[in-house]
Structure formats: C-alpha cells, structure tokens
Amino acid sequence: MIHSLFIINGSGEVFMEKHWKTVVSKSICDYFFEAQKKSANPEDVSPVIATPHHYLINICRNNLYFVAVLTNESAPLFVIEFLHRIMDVFEDYFTACTETTLKDNYVIVYELLDEMLDSGLPLVTETNTLKELIKPPNLLRKVANLVTGDSTNVSDALTSSQLSNIPWRRLGVKYANNEAYFDLIEEIDAIIDRNGTTIMGEIQGYIDCCVKLSGMPDLTLTFVNPRLLDDVSLHPCIRLKKWESEKSLSFIPPDGNFRLISYHIGSQNSISIPIYVKHNIQYREGSAGRFELTVGPKQTMGKSLEAVAIECAMPKSVLNCTLTPSQGKCTFDPVKKVLTWDIGKIETNNQNSTRLPTIRGNITLAAGQPIPEGNPTLNVRFTINQVALSGIRVQRVDMHGESYKPFKGVKYITTVKNGRFQIRT
C-alpha cells in the first residue's frame, strides 16, 4: 500500500508529490536526504529506509528519485517494481521521464498516478489500457489546444464505456502502414581475468517489439533453436501453454513498444567472448607508470565490433595520464579519475595485430602517495549488429486474425550494458 509519492530531482528538490491517503508532509523526505548524504555514491542509498512512523522506499532512475511512503507492512519488492512501472509508463507517455517532461505534463502525470493507484493499491498499469483512459500528449493535440483552446486528456473510451477485452491491447487500433519490428538484443555480462580467462559470462537477452498493427492481430513467433531459452520471463500477453508445449510465442501484442520476453543464459553455458584486450599497466616508484592496451576482435562471426569504448577508473593517486591512441579519442577526467578511450569501429578482417587499436603512454602519480595496490578494472563497451551472441534466431513470425499483409522485421544486436563487461588487470 503506497501512501504517498514524492518525486525528487537530482539537486534534491521535491518537485511533485501525490498522496493517495491522508497527506504526509514533505519533510518526511529529510530522512531520505540524510541517507543520501551518508552514502558516498548515489547508488548506495538503501532502497528501504525506516523512519519512526513511515517507511520510505526509493528508486533512482534518470537522475530522478521516486520516494514512496508506506505506513504498513507490504512487500518492498512490490513497491519497487511498481515505482519502476510508473517510470516506464511515464517514459511511454512522454518518451523520456525527466524533470522537464514531468513538469510540462503535470496534469497527465497526475491523472496517470490517479488511475494507476487506487488508495495505494495498483489499479491499471498496462499502458494500453491507460491510453484508453488518458490520451498521451502529442504535437497535434498541443497545436489544436493552442488554436481552439479546448482539448482534453480524457479519452473517448470513458464516454463510450467500452474497455478492451484484453487488458494489454486497446481497441480500434488503426495504422496506414502495418509493421512489426522485433529487436533481439543480447547483453553480455562478463568478468575477464587478468590472464584473459573468462571467469564469468552470462547473456541477458530481450526481444523488444514495436508493433504497429491494426485491429486484433494474433502473432506467432518461432525460434530456430528455442532450446537455448531455458530461463525466461514472459510478457503476460504470451500464451503460456503454447510456450510450454511448442516453445513458440503466440500472443496478441500490445499496441506500440513493449518487451515481449527476456531470457537469461546463465554462466553454466559457455559463452564465446567476441573481444579481447591485451593490457600492460605498471606503476613504478618515482610517481610514474606505464599504461598500454591493445584491443582486438575474436569470434565475432564475421561482423565488426562497433562503438567500442573502454573506461577505466584509475586509483585516486593517479594525477594524470598522457596517452596516445592509435585509433579513436582518449580523455582523462582528473577529478573523477576516469579514463575513457573511445575507439569506434574495429573491423574483423583486420587481423594484422600491428593495426589493431592500441593506446600507449605514461601515468603520472601524485608525489608522495603510495603506489596503488591493485590495477584498475577495465569496463569495455561494444556493439555487434546482426548477431545475437547466444546464436538464438527467430525462425518466422506469422500473423493471423487480420487480413492485411504486415511488414515484419527482426534485428539482432549484441551489446554490453554499461559496466557489465569487466576486464580485471
């Protein structure tokens, strides 16, 4: 049961509040600010804070804090999940959930919050149903609003008293071009040892869909090798039985963007890592050190590595780095002590090691500081297009229930979520 919600921006200002029950004073947030002050890193704020009479549960996303106030026992995970769901809905409505968009659309925000929770209990959380009740803002309506001055956020559904039979899909969807896009995205989560052995490698995959189909299409998506999908979480629209029996995804899709399925390929399966980094980082007495990295592709299935970047959080005693990359750009932030090397694209056929991107140079250590004990960890980022690292492939997408011929597209991307691919040096 969520009692109240405070939305706080990065600078600690409560810019929006909503109470589903008796009003709780804004000053309750002081407990949160206190906890925030105590932790060095904004990430380290405990998600659950107990105060004498209330319990605060907070999430942090996009530099916004959502702080929910509870007075009673209820599962923290439920509250956290719900707060994230609220953010998701805002993102869906306003394309991005930032302070500006929320302030610009405060009426819709308020109406949404009111519709999503009924005195602290979840009511409607499916964006498709919400959109039937409250129209999302769009440019056309803004213009119309300026000209005629009477536009309403309340959708016609209320007046017609019709609600969709399927909670996740609204009625009367119409598109001139019927298209369905499926992005199969895989994120690698790996830790590589200093010797180059993979200590841990997991894949987190998603199929993010953008379905713009008229009417009530019924889609079936089959995989070439569904056996790989062993640990999945499914969007509620998927018919569980079909999945269990045939390992095919049969569903009536929500309208618009949604995540159809996410899967996890655990560390028990061996994963081929498509990149390697040779590193040589040494600190020497006399406040200096060597720093050398070479990056190369490995087992990329013929595709080139794109948007490769390496981030390295240097020890505090490092004063500066003077490095020259053979490719890309290199910057060092002397305050945060973060070295960033933006490499860009690495061609696969370029196997000649001399032409592999390299970075070389010296590290200056602060005088009088002890030599750092451990070497820094490298955070690597890259993207490979048209490849899903696990090898999973969509066999076909069939549609029935509607007569038109839709355009169907599947895209494969292998990528790294920030900070999840680490090389220990």
Added chain:
Amino acid sequence: MSVNDRSLTTSASMNMQGIGNSSAGSNQSDEQVEPASTLSIFSLDMKKHEDIKQMLDSNKENLKLDAMRRVIGMIAKGKDAGDLFPAVVKNVVSKNMEIKKLVYVYLMRYAEEQQDLALLSIATFQRGLKDPNQLIRASALRVLSSIRVPTIVSIMMLAIREAANDMSPYVRKTAANAIAKLYALDPELKDELIVIITKLLADKTILVNGSAVQAFEHVCPDRIDLIHKNYRRLCNLLVDIDEWGQLTVLHMLTRYARTQFVDPNKTYEDDKKSFYDDNETEKNANDDEESSDKKTYIMDSDHRLLLRCTKPLLQSRNSAVVMTVAQLYYYVAPRSEIHIVAKSLIRLLRSHREIQTIVLKSITSMADKHKEIFGPFLKSFYVHSNDSSHVKYYKLEILTILANASNISTILREFHTYVLSPDKEFGAQAIHAIGRCASTIPEVTEACLNGLVGLMSKKDETIVAESVVVIKKLLQINPSQYGDIIKHIVRKVDKVTVPIARASILWLIGEYSDRISKFAPDVLRKMAKIFPDEETIVKNQILNLAAKLYVMNSKQTNLLVQYVFNLAKYDTNYDIRDKTRLLRALLFQADKCPALSKNAKKILLAPKPAPLLESIIRHHDQYTLGTLSYVIGQAATGYRDLPDFPLEPSDSSVRNVEIIPVSTSQHDSARNSKKGTTPGGKKNTGIDENFFSDEEEEDAEDASTEGPDDEEEENEEDEEEEEEEEESDGDDEEQSIENKNKTNEYEQLDARSPTIVENQPQNSESSEEEEESEEDESESEESTDEDEQTIPKHVSTVGKSPSNTTVNNYALPTPKNSLFEIDSETFDPTPTNVQQTSTSNFLDDFYGVQSESTSSTLTYTRQYDCLNRMTGNGLQIQYRFPRQPFPRTPNMVHIELTFTNTTTNKDIQSIKFLKARPGVQIEGFKDIDVLPSGASIIASIGIDFNDKTQAALFDISFDGRQLSTPVSISCHVGELFEQKFLNEQEFNQNLARLRGMHEITGNLNLSEIQMKKLNFTTIQSKIIQCANISSVPSSSGDSTIYRFAGQTISSKALILITIQLNMSQSIINFTLNSDRIVLATMLLEEIKQTISTVS
C-alpha cells in the same frame, strides 16, 4: 472580456484583504511566476487565486478546465489549494469528463480537510453510481470511497453493497477495492464487510478475485475459513489474474498453506501419524507421483496443487511475483523442490539496482538454509566493480555461505581480487569473508591464514588492520599450530597504526606470551613509551598485556608494569582508571584479597572460547522472507508472522465445492478463446493461410499417436496427464465401479463433469504411451529433460485435480440433478443449467465484460443423438452445443460429443475420428483408446458448417473397424450464431448497412395474456433458447423495442434482430437484418415459434 482584466480589478479591490489573508501563513504562490519581492508574492497570490476562482465560476468549459489544471498543478507541487474548495466542488457536476476527473482528484486530496463542504458533492456520486456507463459507476464509487469523510460511512456501505452486485466486473472490482478503504474509516463495519467479501471471493470473474483477496487480507485475514471453498479455484486461476492481484493471492495462499497443510519436511515418524489419520484413498493416489525418497510423506493433493499452480509464475516479468513465489516455495514446499526457484531469482539479479538489493538479501537467507540450491549459480554472485555497495556486500555474503571444500579455491581467488579493489571498505569485508571461510572449512584454514599474513604487508591500512583482526580470531580458534604467525604479527606492531588492529596484536601477545616470551616484554616497553597517545581500546589492551606478562614473568616486567599502571591511573578515561585499580588490586595487593590474587593467573589466562566469525550482515530471519520487516530488520506496523505448520492437517473436504470447477479442457478453451477469439469483434474472413496449417499441425498432434515427430510432444503431454492420473487413479477405480451401475441413469451428469470419465481411458492410454517411450530411444533425451519440463505439466494439469478430488469426496450426484437435466430437454432454463453455464462462462466474463448481463444467466443446451446404440453396436454418441467458441479455430462451431458405452460387458477400443465427408471442415476429437463398458467420455469437435444447416458427416472407427454409416451432426440454425456485443449506436449503424434485401420481417399474434408476460427477461430467454445471440443494451428504456445482435460463427456475418411489441393489437413485429437471408428466415420462424410458447 478577458480574464486578466477582470482579475486585475478584483485583485485591486482584494489587495488589503489579500495581505491580511496571506499573513495567515498560506504559501500559495504558483511557481510559474517567480515573484520579485515578498510584497508582490502576496498580491500575486491573491490575484492568482481570485483568478482561478473566477475561472471556475465562469460558464466556459475551457476556462474551467484551465483553472482546474492550475489547481492540480498547485496540488502536485505540494502547495495548499484548500481555500478553493467551494469553487472547485461546484464543478463536480460538470459534463466535461476531464473537469470532472480533475475535480475528483481535488476532492480525494481535500475532502478530508473540509468535510462539511465535501458533503455537497455526495449527491453527485450517488447519481454517478446509477449511471449506465460502467466506468462512471466505478469512478464514482472510487471517489466516494476515497474521500475519507466519516459521516458518509453508511452511504459508502450501501454503495459498496450495491456495487458488489453490479453486473460489470469492473465495478465489482472497484467495490472490492473500496472495502479496505471503508474498513480503515470505520472498523466497526467488519462483520458487514465480511459478508460482502465472502460474496466477492466467490465471484466468477478473475478480475474481481484479486481485489477481493486484497480486501480479505485487509479486513479479515484471520477468517481463513472463507478461503476454503475458493481455494482450488484461486489456485487454478492464478496465472490469469493480473500481476498485482497475483501478489496478494500468493501471500494469502502461503498463509493458507501454512495453516492447512502439514510440514512437508517433517521426519518419517512425525508423518506416519498424519498419514494414517487421513483419507487413505486420496493419499495413496498421491503416492506414485512422489519421488522414491519421499515415500514416507504424502502430500495433500491441494498442497500439491498450490505448488503446481504457482510454478509457472516464476516466469513472470514482475520481480515481486517471482520473489513471492520463491517465498511460497521456501515456506511451503518440500525441501527437494525448492531448487526450482533459484534460477528465476538469479534472473532477477539482472534487474534494477533496488530489486537486486532486495533479492540478494532474500537469497542470503535462503542460501543459508538451503546451500545446495544456489551452488550451481556461484558465478552469478561474482562482484562487478560498479555494483552498488549493498549489492556487493550481499554477494560477498552469499559467496561466503556457498563456499565449501570443492569450490573454495575459486572463491578465495575471487575474494583476493576484491581485497585489492579500490573500494577499501569492501576490501575489508572481503578479508572478513576470507576469515569466515577459513574458520568453516578446515582444509583451507592454513592457506587462508598465510594469505592473510601476506595481506599484512600491504600498504593500505584498512586492509592490514582487517587482516590482523581476522587473523587474531582465527588464531584463537587453534592457537597451538600457528606460533610462527604470531611471531610474524608481533613484528608488525610498530607498523600497524589502526587502533583496532593494534589492540588485536597486543591481545595476541598477551594471550600467547608463553610462545614469544622473548619479544613480549620488549613490546610492552615500547607500548609504555607511547601509552598516553594511544586510543582507549589500545590502552585497554596494553593494560591487559602488562597484567598477563606480570603473571607469567613478574621478575622481568615488574617495574614496567608498575610504570604502565601509574600512567593509567591518571588517564582521562575512567574505564581505564577503573581497570587499573582492579588489576592493581589483583596483582599487587595480595594481602587485601588473597583468594583472588592466588588465582590471578587462572583469572587472566583462563582459556577463552574462540569467537565465532559471524556475518557482517545481520540476518533478519525471524521475519518472513521478503517482507518489509525482513528488509529493515524491525517489525513494521501491520507485520504478521507466518504461522507454523499445524501438526494435523485440516480436513481437505472443506475445500470441496458444490459447483464442479472448470476442467482442464474448459479452462484451456476459455483461456484460448479469450486470447484466440476475443478479437471476435473483428471479422475473421481473411485469415492467413498459415493459420490453418498451423492449426492442423497442432491438431494432428492432439489427435494421432502416429508419426515419430508428434510422439515427442504427445509423450510429454501424456506424461503430464499420467502424473495427474496416478494421483487420482485409486479413486477412479472406485468411481468406475459406481459408474458401471449407474451410467445409464447418470449419463447426463457424467457429461457435466467431463474429467471424471475422461480420466480413465486416458490413464491406460498414457501407460501405453509410456511403454512406447521406453522403447523409443529418441525419447530418452526427452525423459531426462523431464525435470525441466515440469512446468508444462503443472500447467496442463492445473484444472483437473480439483475436479477429481471434488468428485471423490462428494460421492455421486443425486438423482435430482439428472431430473433437472431432463427438464432442460424441454427448454426450460433450470438451475443446473445456470450453474453449468456460469462455470464455463466465467472466464469469458472477464473478457466480454458486457456479456455477463445477457448470457451467463440464461443459456440452454439441448442434447441430440447422432449415433444410437443399435447402429453403433453399443456405442452411443450424443452431441450438444456448449455455445463456447471453439478454441483452436474460431470459425468452427464447438460441439461436445458424449461417447457412451452402453454395453454391459465389453470395452470399446480405440475410437478414432477418421475423416470428414467432402464439403465440410471438421476438427476431430482426440482418439479414445478405450471406453470401458458403462462409461462415457466427452470430446469436443469443431465443425465449420459454412453458415448452412446442412448436416455435417464424418466417419469414425472403433474396435478397429470403420463404422459403415457416417456420423451425422446437423446444426440447429441458432447454433450457427455466436454472440456479438454491440451498443445501440453500433447496432443502428450496422442496421443502416443491412437494409433492403437484407431485411426480413414477420409478425406474430399473441393472446393478451401472453403479451403481458412479455418483458425483457422472457424475451431474452426465449431468444437465447433459439440462438446464441446477445441483447443490445437499450438507452431509451423503451419497453416495447428489444434488439439482439449476433454473428455467424463461420463467416462472422452479422445478424441483427429487432423485436417490437405492439401492445394494443397484441402483435409482435420482428425485423431481422442479415446478409445471410436464408438463415435469417429460418431463425425468424424459430423465434416466432418459441415466443408463441410463452405462457
């Protein structure tokens, strides 16, 4: 006239007042304008509010709307807009939907503060509660129950009671939500609310169930008895409830299971008793299913049902649901089954930081109790350098818990990296973790100690300090072996500066001074020199060291000790001074207390128990996993402990329900139909080619056991069923005997609870299948996968077990029921019929929100013969139209066939659907392997009649022979239609399209008495007797015109029926519009005939 002009003039006149008002502490400035000075704030303030007030009072909608938006803006920013209450509340009657909504938002915020004024709005809500639009009814109830004005409690109570009986499930859901709110306002009403909750819990719509359980949890969580009758249904429907509802239901079911079932993890002796106490047959049925090592404990089938039904939810996208299922398994499942939750929990670790934190904390507790289940996922707990601090600590903790002799080397290597991480605090935690591993796993103690000693040479102080502390503790556990290490540490005493570490070293020297008798006095000498500059904790240990050395070696250290004691005597800390006094008395003043001094050595150097290296993270295991209290480590308001398992299970018969729950097939078909055919509103004429081919494939799998490809699937399915069968097969035997005696009498009833009869033949089928599978090598892989495949099993069997058990315990239905069935032949909607349709329709209800009002109460189903027992050599086939969409192909008419073996001594073998005669498409039934004499079985087929009443012919075979004459199923004209929900407007639009040649009319003369009998209910029931069509809600309230709409199942062509009563001439005029004019004509005749029977 512009608003600004007006507001300016008023603001001028109000200025004086404004200043007076604002000094009362209102901070109502609207932030859109940044005032330059305080004075202008006040004037602006007043102006703004006046401005808004005037806009609200104006009669222009858009001004009002604008004003309301600004008011909401103020509320959103936390500014007080309370003084606008009178101006705002007036607009509650606004016709504009958005104004209305915003006023509602305002009311919910301020009504509590201005209760008297809020009462003005109540009448509007009361009107709203009667609105024909379900959404308006619901929102009126929502606001009414949310404004928290105690004086309207009785009005709320009335409204809730009424809404709980509303025909719209959406409104009923809102009513369920309102119950908790009303209870919070006035707990006195508990008893009355419980009555409503009881009713809503039994609601047939899953939309309502989630909220009803929520209300139950709020109002009367102790009334577990209310759940009994709904338990099985809730379990079976769990996957279909919305995710937030699932959470509540799962919590409730966990508690339910803990109060009703026995602990599945008890030992043999404990169980034996409960085993014999219980209903033996049912228990036996369970026996085979359980793995061999659990022979001793037999789980209650309802307990099993719960575990089975919750398992698919592990695949939910909602982390809270997954966590709650994990929690349920943790508290309710047998130890051997808990492992299935591990994988899903690991998946959650890829989610948001906050979720990770909570999940990891819970995993810590779970891993502590069940190490083995997370063992395979060790690597998932490796720490990334940018994990948040909580995540790091929990991961470290889990790794420590999971460490054992076989994986310790990898874990230690991993820990070593953490020690060197830039996050020093985390490094220290890692050292502590190494220490814990060393103390629990004797094999690595030495290696760990050496590693830790190595760390002592690091430059970082925190690391060194932590190492020393940990080493001290380890040494204490087994000091005799590690003399060298002690020496090594002693040498460090000068370099280590962290107080706690210095203190630890000094303590070690004092404690084990006998091993390092050469160094010890020297250390004391050094310490004496710097005594005043040390921290209290170090001073304490210096004193200890001094005392211990004096006891051991008084000659050498006497002076030194005296010196230290003198220094300490004048210390600023009184604890130190006290301690000095104590020690001095003990050591130097033997005359004063000889007894003590004599034993000084024993006192000071008494063997001390080794400390336990404990987790740095405090466990809060006393609280239920995953609750708020668990996370914060203190009991939150409203926290309730999970009850312990009872020693004796409760009587499982309390969970039996009179209404037989939906069987699997029905359940599935409903579920399928909801997804597959709810787009029924759309015309399905242009279905993709693939659609058909897919379906046929699927059907082939269902219908045939031939073909190696299909067998895999088949087997899986059969194994699923088999598992279920075995559970109940003891009962089945019992059942079948009774069946033999009574079949002829009870055919119809058997038809009603298909699973009873279905089970038996399938059972033998599945055992056959099993043999096949054993022979087939390719199957081996499949069977090894069985564990992983358990999810599908559970899903598919979900619906069955309750009906099995229900029937078992309920014995046979009474003959009275069969009489009812006979009644139904005469077209009277009888209670049994109502019951039947309501069970089968309740899933549809949710998806066809409006269907409820028209269809669920009145449906008739007539049974026809298509193969009599003479031509069928004892096999009799009857069919009826269940009037549900055919799950696999939406444009086929769903037909239920009842196969009955009327012979007395012969089993009929392998009844197969061969093929349809040309010209008609039929989806056949699944093969029936054996039909014992006297038994009957129900199977569904789908026939595409192509909108014709021509009979469909198909061939069947049994006992290996094809039946010479085809089976013929003719479709009653009314059965070619399905319901189509139109509102009046849509109806009229469609009507306009179907004029002219698509229209036929007819009329009927009735006697006046008959005419008087005609009202909506009678007409509707008559029409529904004729055809499966639905009424169109009328907005005019005209009682002489009734409209009905439907569409043909095959081509989805609309049929619109208008019935007009001409009271004065006792004539009924019928108008039917459809482009299937032939059908329409036939239907018209049918309707006329049926209506003429009104009496």
